[in-house]
Amino acid sequence: MSDKRQRARVQGSWAKPGAKPASSAGRQPTPGSWNAGPRTYEFHQPADPVRVIPVEKAIEEAGDYEISKGPTGVSRLRLLPGFLPLEEADWMFATLLAELPWSQKTNYGTMGEAYDEPRLTCWYGELPYTYSHSTMQANPQWHPVLITLRQAIEQETSHTFNSLLCNLYRDGKDSIAWHSDDEASLGPHPSIASLSLGDTRVFSLRKKPPLEEKGDYTYAEKLRIPLSHGTLLIMEGCTQEDWQHQVAKEYHDRGPRINLTFRTIYPEPHPSRMDNNGELRQ
Numbered sequence: 001m002s003d004k005r006q007r008a009r010v011q012g013s014w015a016k017p018g019a020k021p022a023s024s025a026g027r028q029p030t031p032g033s034w035n036a037g038p039r040t041y042e043f044h045q046p047a048d049p050v051r052v053i054p055v056e057k058a059i060e061e062a063g064d065y066e067i068s069k070g071p072t073g074v075s076r077l078r079l080l081p082g083f084l085p086l087e088e089a090d091w092m093f094a095t096l097l098a099e100l101p102w103s104q105k106t107n108y109g110t111m112g113e114a115y116d117e118p119r120l121t122c123w124y125g126e127l128p129y130t131y132s133h134s135t136m137q138a139n140p141q142w143h144p145v146l147i148t149l150r151q152a153i154e155q156e157t158s159h160t161f162n163s164l165l166c167n168l169y170r171d172g173k174d175s176i177a178w179h180s181d182d183e184a185s186l187g188p189h190p191s192i193a194s195l196s197l198g199d200t201r202v203f204s205l206r207k208k209p210p211l212e213e214k215g216d217y218t219y220a221e222k223l224r225i226p227l228s229h230g231t232l233l234i235m236e237g238c239t240q241e242d243w244q245h246q247v248a249k250e251y252h253d254r255g256p257r258i259n260l261t262f263r264t265i266y267p268e269p270h271p272s273r274m275d276n277n278g279e280l281r282q
C-alpha cells in the first residue's frame, strides 16, 4: 500500500501503554491478572490531515452541469438523453454500423511500442488527426447520415464542427483508456459533442490532481455518466484541460456501441498554445 493510502487510513495512533506498575515489573502474569492495575493511553493527533477518497457521483438527468471551477476556468458538461428519438437512433445505428469504413488503428506508447486500439475507428474531416502517436488521414467525404447529424448537433449546441472521430465498441471488452482530448490541433478549450448509439456504456471522468500529487489520482473527484442510445453529451470550457475521461472495459455482456465525437481541428497549433520560443505549451 502506498504511503499516502496508509496515512489516509490511520486516523490517529494510540501510544504504547505506559510503564507497568512497579509491583508487576519482572513478574510473570498469573491467570486473570492481565486486566489488573491502571493502564494509561495517550492520543497522538495524526501528522497529516485525514483525507477522504471522494465518492464517485453519477450524472444521469438531462441538464447543464458545472463540474469544476478552477484557476484555469470553468469545466462544463451538457447531457441530453434521448437527443435522437428511438426509431431514428435505431436506423442510424444500423446504417452506420454497416456502412462506415471501420478499421483497426495501431497506436504507439511513450516508448514507441505498438498496440492495437481496443475499438474500431474512422475519421472525417479536411485535415488529418493525430493521437496516441498515430495519424488518421484526412477524409473529406462525409457519409450523408453524418452530415445530417452534424447539422442537428450544430443547431443544438451553437458550435460548429469540422471533424468527426467515429468509434465502434464491438462488445464490453472494447474500451478507451483515461485521456483528455487536448491535442494542440484541437485548440484551447475545445468544445466536443459526443453522440452515442447502441448499447449503453459508462463514460467516466476524473479531475486532474494538483502538481503536488505527482500524478496520483487517489483523491481525485470522479463522475460517471451512463451514455445510452441516442444520448448527446457536450464537453465545454476547461473540461479537457482539467479532467480526463475513459470508457472502461465491462465484464458482462455488452452489445455494440457507436460513439461519434464531433470536434474542430485547426491546421496549425493555435497561437495561444505556443510560448515565446514557439514551443508548444503543456
Ligand SMILES: O=C(O)CCC(=O)C(=O)O
Pocket (backbone or CB within 6 Å): 165, 167, 176, 181, 194, 203, 227, 245, 246, 247, 259, 261
Ligand atoms: O466513446 C466515448 O464515449 C468516448 C470516446 C473518447 O473519449 C474519444 O474517442 O476520445
